[in-house]
Amino acid sequence: MQHDLASMIKEKKLFLLDIDGTVALGSELLPGAADFLYTVKENGGIFRFLTNNSSKVARDYVEQFHDWGIETTEEEFITAGTYARDFLKKYYGNEKILVAATETYCNELRKAGLNITDQAEDDVDCVLCAYDTELTYEKLVQVCKQLTETKVPWFATNPDLRCPIDFGMVPDCGSICRMITASVGREPEYIGKPAPGMVYACLEETGCTPKQTLLIGDRIYTDMECGKRAGVDSCLVLTGEASAEEWKNGFRCQSLGKLVGYFS
Incomplete structure (x- = not known):
């Protein structure tokens, strides 16, 4: 399998990278991540960051990566939040939307x-529910009230149950939604x-x-499943x-650092 991994990577041009648990843990860049990004560029490759973390927007990541000594552009980040924004603009652009999310994302x-x-x-x-690091009980109450009293569609940015940070894990959007589901039965x-749209x-x-593309992440039920649904290889x-x-x-x-050796 490792020999196959080396052969497969050499055929790839586009590398789609998860962030939390793959490139970084919380505010700390993982060892070898910067070397991997440099190696991709040195070999003529392209990378894009595909994250389900909707508590931040692209410019937040550009600033964070700059602090790590890595220069990026907003166009290189595709978040579940920005993808949900575009989805809502397309289908609910003239409608009113109840949102439970961070103030940064609401803005x-x-x-x-x-x-x-x-x-x-x-x-x-x-x-719409998102990964909300500013979650309050009142936000949960308002969502439950809306979903109980009306039959409007309910969307969420991502099904991740846990978000990896420096000390371990914290509840992610999927866990927030499970609380709501347990209350309203929806x-x-x-x-x-793992929806393939971002890919x-x-x-x-x-x-x-798709044959030129590799998706890299740390979760099976989101990252690996996304690669499968989109028809691209994943690691x-x-x-x-x-x-x-x-x-x-x-x-x-x-x-990611260990993957650098497979380019040679």
Whole structure:
């Protein structure tokens, strides 16, 4: 399998990278991540960051990567939040949306021209829940009220149950939604990974083919499943949530840093 991994990587041009648990843990860049990005560029490759973390927007990541000594552009980051924003703009651009999310993300939705509220109201047309690091009980109450009293569609940015940070794990969007589901008896439609739309957007933007593309991440049920649904190869790194025992039949590597050696 390792020999196959080396052969496979040499055929790739577009590298789609998860961030939390793959490139970084919390505010700390993982060892070898910068070397991997440098190696991709040195070999004529392209990278895009595909993250389900909707608590931040692209410019937040550009600033964070700059602090790590890595220069990037906003166009290189595709988040479940920005993808959900574009989805809502396309299908609910003229409607009212109840949103439970960070203020940073809510501001991003407002800048896109979306009519959002944090209160359950009769004229709300859909609900969006995101990975909310500023979550309050009142936000949960308003979402539950809206979903109980009306039958409007319920969307969520991502199904991740846990988000890896420096000391371990914290609840992610999927866990927040499970609390709501337990209360209202409904489940959301998730927009981010493992749905393949973010991968398709990168293929269209870069002009790369699925055969030229490798998705790298630390979660099986989002990252690896996303690669499968999108028809691209994927590689699990063991710096985040999943273990080698859980992913025995697919490509895997200890870390991004360890993948550098496969380019030579």
